[in-house]
Amino acid sequence: SQTIHQWPATLVQPVGSPLSLECTVEGTSNPNLYWYRQAAGRGLQLLFYSVGIGQISSEVPQNLSASRPQDRQFILSSKKLLLSDSGFYLCAWRATDRWDQPQHFGDGTRLSIL
């Protein structure tokens, strides 16, 4: 069966520090991968998605970036965090054999910027 791992679960970082959140998927190949951000009590905002290695699409311009160095690895990064980067970050994967497959989410990372 397929599983998705996302870490760390919680992160507290000072303003201006770098960021690296990692997400890996097991049990499937060539998935679509996604990074979302969720403000407290709000809906999901799509940040990045990837349909293959090295292919990244950005939905929202910001100081974050994403990379997909391997088929089942998705990384969210920042060189200098802002206070507004605080939030709950979710990674998700979706199979591509049929277009109407659901997204499956990791457990999320709670990021607090001080």
Place this chain on the structure above:
Amino acid sequence: AQKITQTQPGMFVQEKEAVTLDCTYDTSDQSYGLFWYKQPSSGEMIFLIYQGSYDEQNATEGRYSLNFQKARKSANLVISASQLGDSAMYFCAILLYGQNFVFGPGTRLSVLP
């Protein structure tokens, strides 16, 4: 662009009763999928149920069912026999062919003992 509306920011239901969470969508496409997710306070997003636009039968998964009314562009989630563990945020989402998911703002469900 497609849009998802969930008009109920919060809902209360008594344990063991049924509850309906509303979801309406706006698209001119004929082919699309509708999804419901549950997000407990721990944060993970759990996929609950799917309805395809061409499905003639309403989807059901255990205690979850969809009241799909295509002409009215609504896909309401019905939870039967509510349990305390059903207390969570619930998100409706639409997927059009070749595009990404669009999520609604969510409804917070509280199940009362």
